Amino acid sequence: MLEVEDLSAGYGQTTVLRGISFTVAPGEVACVMGRNGAGKTTLLRALMGVLPKTGVVRLSGTDISQRPGHRINAAGMVWVPQEASVFPGLTVRDHLVIALQRRREEEDGIAEAGELFPVLGERLEQEAQTLSGGERKMLALAQALIVKPKVVLMDEPTEGVAPVVVEQLIPAIGAAATESAVVLVEQNIDTALALGGNAYVLEQGSIVVSGTVRDLYDGGVLEQRLAL
Amino acid sequence: MILGFLPVDSFNVIVLAAVFVLVATGLHFTFGMLNVVNLVHGELILIGAYTTLQVQKTTGNVLLGMALAPLLAGVVGLAMERGVLRFLYERPLDSLLATFGLALIIRQVVQFIFSPNPQTVRSPIGGSFLLGGFNIPWWRLVIVLVTAGLLVGVIQFLKRSRFGLQARATVANPVLAETMGINSGAVRAGLFALGSAIAGLAGAMLAPISTLNPQFGLLFLVNSFLVVIIGGKGSLRGLVVAGVVLGGTLAALQFVMSTVLAQILILAIAIVGVRVRPLLGIVREAQTKTTPAASTSASAR
Numbered sequence: 001m002l003e004v005e006d007l008s009a010g011y012g013q014t015t016v017l018r019g020i021s022f023t024v025a026p027g028e029v030a031c032v033m034g035r036n037g038a039g040k041t042t043l044l045r046a047l048m049g050v051l052p053k054t055g056v057v058r059l060s061g062t063d064i065s066q067r068p069g070h071r072i073n074a075a076g077m078v079w080v081p082q083e084a085s086v087f088p089g090l091t092v093r094d095h096l097v098i099a100l101q102r103r104r105e106e107e108d109g110i111a112e113a114g115e116l117f118p119v120l121g122e123r124l125e126q127e128a129q130t131l132s133g134g135e136r137k138m139l140a141l142a143q144a145l146i147v148k149p150k151v152v153l154m155d156e157p158t159e160g161v162a163p164v165v166v167e168q169l170i171p172a173i174g175a176a177a178t179e180s181a182v183v184l185v186e187q188n189i190d191t192a193l194a195l196g197g198n199a200y201v202l203e204q205g206s207i208v209v210s211g212t213v214r215d216l217y218d219g220g221v222l223e224q225r226l227a228l
Numbered sequence: 229m230i231l232g233f234l235p236v237d238s239f240n241v242i243v244l245a246a247v248f249v250l251v252a253t254g255l256h257f258t259f260g261m262l263n264v265v266n267l268v269h270g271e272l273i274l275i276g277a278y279t280t281l282q283v284q285k286t287t288g289n290v291l292l293g294m295a296l297a298p299l300l301a302g303v304v305g306l307a308m309e310r311g312v313l314r315f316l317y318e319r320p321l322d323s324l325l326a327t328f329g330l331a332l333i334i335r336q337v338v339q340f341i342f343s344p345n346p347q348t349v350r351s352p353i354g355g356s357f358l359l360g361g362f363n364i365p366w367w368r369l370v371i372v373l374v375t376a377g378l379l380v381g382v383i384q385f386l387k388r389s390r391f392g393l394q395a396r397a398t399v400a401n402p403v404l405a406e407t408m409g410i411n412s413g414a415v416r417a418g419l420f421a422l423g424s425a426i427a428g429l430a431g432a433m434l435a436p437i438s439t440l441n442p443q444f445g446l447l448f449l450v451n452s453f454l455v456v457i458i459g460g461k462g463s464l465r466g467l468v469v470a471g472v473v474l475g476g477t478l479a480a481l482q483f484v485m486s487t488v489l490a491q492i493l494i495l496a497i498a499i500v501g502v503r504v505r506p507l508l509g510i511v512r513e514a515q516t517k518t519t520p521a522a523s524t525s526a527s528a529r
Binding site: 048049050068069070072073074078079081085087088089090094097098099101143 | 393394396397400401403404405406407408409410411412413
């Protein structure tokens, strides 16, 4: 269970997020939606400890608000960044080994990544830098999911990816959401609808509307707020 | 003049190449990987040399001194990183100033304890062997072999060990590494301590072929930076090539001209080399490879 209470964060003197509160239970998807610049990515960066923040973040009842990133990761929260960055010079296998951090048998985790996305299993010894954009998204997602996290933060995992790849990504995200709590930043309404769950619409750093994705879509709220 | 104390013979081409590589390997960690413009590198070499001297004076055992030298230099490096430099990774000018200050302090402390007078460390292995008509001291062969062994060890350690994997990830992208569960602060501290320890080892190894004084470390500072920069920051392969080219060329030039003129020529070659491009490493990679964002958008198209 992820509980966020009155979270505020920003860059330097600029406050971007104000008074954000929500909870996500295991097996739930929380879709964070909003126009460009609303603070969606900032929210995930703050939760992951990349940005300084105020407020309380609890993971399974433990306050992790002021922990550094590696200890937030150790507590069970993982992050799939929007850019799907990779480490230059490191192979696909290296990335998976780093992600696993000895939390489970390495070969089991690597085999699971290959089952999730067979293309990764075929390219374990290839430098991750040479993967295509879609394959990098798969790697980022695999890194997050093979550790069996309590919470997964995903930043637009389907953005800029070919439809054929999106078809592979969505079931993987859906499968993750059966065990983990998922916080998903998503602009694509079809993806949000496919995954269901609650939606939180951000405007100027605050949650202005919340409800199930289906209700907000059917009621025309998403269309109005996101200018679809 | 820098390293001009070495006699001119053909084996010196190899020895001087090894010395250039040996003194630069520690800087590969602190400057090449961690990006700290580490002006205290020479004083870490100095600590290694004077530790060997002190243990020789106290116990008469030079090899024991050489074993303790990297340990003490590593501990001093770790203390500097934890106490000062870890706050300055994103502030290169401040870290330059801090390492300059730390270097001055260490040099003055060494001068206070050991006096500014020249002192000598005995070679642990005396005698020489005949090669191509020249008498080659055994200790110089040991320097070449230890440098080769150190390089193999460092390359394998960074490539195969868990710490090496974490270090390469942290250096490439500290934020991503941290959020993937790597304690990037501890990894950086480990890298700085390791680089410092290797600098200490270099000082210990080179002490017997030179005269020690508190300026000893400065002799190696400029050449260490030249080797790392020309090799391409972050590339050990580049470092070896640059060390062999610069050290070997300096030794070869000493056959036909004075040491002073040879060193000037080496500096000129280095400046041209830096102007054109580094041999290998992350600087060159950055010039030739596209960014992840660019690749992503390209693939999307």
